[in-house]
Amino acid sequence: MSFEDTITRSIEEHVDRVDLPPVDVQSVRRRGRRRQAATTAAAGLGVLAVVAGGFALAAGGEGPSDTRIQPVELPAMDFDGGLRAYYDDIRGQIHLGGRVFELSDVPNLDTSSSATPHGVVYVVDGEVRLLEEDGDVRVLSPKEDGKAVSSTVKFDAVEPAVAWLSRSGDGVSLVVHEFRGPGDETQTWKDMPCDGRGCQQLSVAGIDHGMQFVRRLDRDETLVFDRGGRQVATLDGFRVADVRNRVVLGEGTLPTGEPLGEGWRFVEAEGPESLLTFDGAHELYWSSTLRSTEGGEPLVLDVPAKGLEFVNLDSDGSVLVAVAPGAEPQRYFDCEVPSGTCTPIGTLDRTSGDPIFLGTM
Amino acid sequence: MRPDLEAEFEEFVAGASPRLFRAAYAITRDHHLAEDAVQSALGKAYARWSRVTRSEHPEAYVRRMVVNEVLSWRRRKASTEVPTDVPPVDDPRRAPDSHDTVLADSDAMWQALGLLAPRQRAVVVLRYYEHLSEAEIAETLDVRPGTVKSQCAAALARLRLLLADTSTEGERV
Numbered sequence: 082m083s084f085e086d087t088i089t090r091s092i093e094e095h096v097d098r099v100d101l102p103p104v105d106v107q108s109v110r111r112r113g114r115r116r117q118a119a120t121t122a123a124a125g126l127g128v129l130a131v132v133a134g135g136f137a138l139a140a141g142g143e144g145p146s147d148t149r150i151q152p153v154e155l156p157a158m159d160f161d162g163g164l165r166a167y168y169d170d171i172r173g174q175i176h177l178g179g180r181v182f183e184l185s186d187v188p189n190l191d192t193s194s195s196a197t198p199h200g201v202v203y204v205v206d207g208e209v210r211l212l213e214e215d216g217d218v219r220v221l222s223p224k225e226d227g228k229a230v231s232s233t234v235k236f237d238a239v240e241p242a243v244a245w246l247s248r249s250g251d252g253v254s255l256v257v258h259e260f261r262g263p264g265d266e267t268q269t270w271k272d273m274p275c276d277g278r279g280c281q282q283l284s285v286a287g288i289d290h291g292m293q294f295v296r297r298l299d300r301d302e303t304l305v306f307d308r309g310g311r312q313v314a315t316l317d318g319f320r321v322a323d324v325r326n327r328v329v330l331g332e333g334t335l336p337t338g339e340p341l342g343e344g345w346r347f348v349e350a351e352g353p354e355s356l357l358t359f360d361g362a363h364e365l366y367w368s369s370t371l372r373s374t375e376g377g378e379p380l381v382l383d384v385p386a387k388g389l390e391f392v393n394l395d396s397d398g399s400v401l402v403a404v405a406p407g408a409e410p411q412r413y414f415d416c417e418v419p420s421g422t423c424t425p426i427g428t429l430d431r432t433s434g435d436p437i438f439l440g441t442m
Numbered sequence: 443m444r445p446d447l448e449a450e451f452e453e454f455v456a457g458a459s460p461r462l463f464r465a466a467y468a469i470t471r472d473h474h475l476a477e478d479a480v481q482s483a484l485g486k487a488y489a490r491w492s493r494v495t496r497s498e499h500p501e502a503y504v505r506r507m508v509v510n511e512v513l514s515w516r517r518r519k520a521s522t523e524v525p526t527d528v529p530p531v532d533d534p535r536r537a538p539d540s541h542d543t544v545l546a547d548s549d550a551m552w553q554a555l556g557l558l559a560p561r562q563r564a565v566v567v568l569r570y571y572e573h574l575s576e577a578e579i580a581e582t583l584d585v586r587p588g589t590v591k592s593q594c595a596a597a598l599a600r601l602r603l604l605l606a607d608t609s610t611e612g613e614r615v
Contacts, residue, residue, distance in 0.1 A: 082547075084602070085570055091551035092571040096464045102477045104459045106452055112485025195445070233449040281457025284450055298450060298457075299501055332496070353495045354444050393444075 153186045155216035163395030164196040165415055167403070169429050176427055177201070178214065187212070195243070196396040197236040199260050202243055204230045209245065209258075221258050222247070222268065237288040238325055238359040238398065244288045246273075246295075253280045255295060255306065257288070271310040286331075287324035292341065294321045294329070301333040305341060314340040322350040328361030328374055348374045358418045359398035367392065369402060369416075382416040383423045401426075451491050455484060458501045462508050468567040469512045471556055476512070483507035506582045509568070513560055554604040562597040569594055 158178025166177045173184045194203035201212040207224035222230070231246040241260040246253055253273040260266055273283055273295065286294040291308035303316040318334035330350045339345065351366040363371035363380045369389055371380040388406030395401050398418055405411040410430050416423040459480060466476035487494050487504045497503040555563055568579045580587040
């Protein structure tokens, strides 16, 4: 054994036998948010400061989690115009489907919940739940011992399906839940081609026309599966941010040829948080002006030009916008695509943190 | 932070924090300091997660933050730190078998590593435990590759010297 090998072996032997401390993600987040707040204050900026307030804290596991499936009966909502879900951290209320709820009435919804055309999909203690338009909450996938569910849930805007990742000690499965009709739902599980560290780095990037996109966080690579669970492509060097209407938005090296078949096109994203409008024609990236993915005219949303605070896609494909010019209250808009016409949906007093939407991400 | 990135961050923490902790521990040799350094670095990573995810290798980006945090901690703690002596490799009166020898070498090496200057130890850990290239270590420590080469050579020379002294000390027992 060489001298250098002895060094390696010595470190491995002494480090590998040390107990790993539990990871306190909430504590890390709090540190990060304090740092963001301090950095923002120091820089004299305020517009996009992320100081997630009581909502994230209340829903993020600060107190005992509520294991009841729904503590109070919720009234029916109206999802026709999208979920239009946003949070009022001063009053502790959530606006959802035309109703206003106390946070305590919907304790497990948080910023990682997914607004889908089928309702709000969210994860509680390894159980995937769906809050439906009629106020009912039901379980899409029960908790299984030894399995954890990724909080990222993506939905197909064309076909009635949502997708998430289920993790266990054995590996990772991509779960696709299809809402074919009342009483006609199916769920397919596909084992992901990964092992060890690689399994920890997977994330659902999107689902469109039944095609499922899973990206690796530690490298520029996206795996693509068809509705039958067959892997149809590996997009080397391309990290998918969003997929809509056969437009694949991502960062890295644009794939050449037609790795997904005819009709699919690849567009370079402005950033990792970029989203596509449901028609795939425009990219939403921290602005009320949406770049065309076809080189055409941008889509300009009819909201005040200054004071944009937050944007997100809603479950119906419209764009939710929060604007707060100067010291004025935050104003919320629901903007149609592709017209850009915006409807005011609410006004909140200034809060200490971000406007918080339950998004489609 | 947007929900998608929140989820990505959580997954990143779950996957990378054991490796980050082990690297931090290998440099600090202090469980509490290593844990705190990783938590602090992850907090900073959270605050700039968009930028982290835009980097070519997010884990390398955060590892750099961890190492810097560790070295910062080391600097803060340096004034109160008392280095430990390298213990005897083994009892020379007992003839060691090959397995014992390997274990003894490993323990003595670990103790000797503890006597290196923190930055030299960081270079050694990144080179021989994390198996990074000189260029990657240079980027992690924000120094020139030539500095990594010289620091590594100095560290190896110091280790050889320390272990030779240990062997001599052992023979005197």
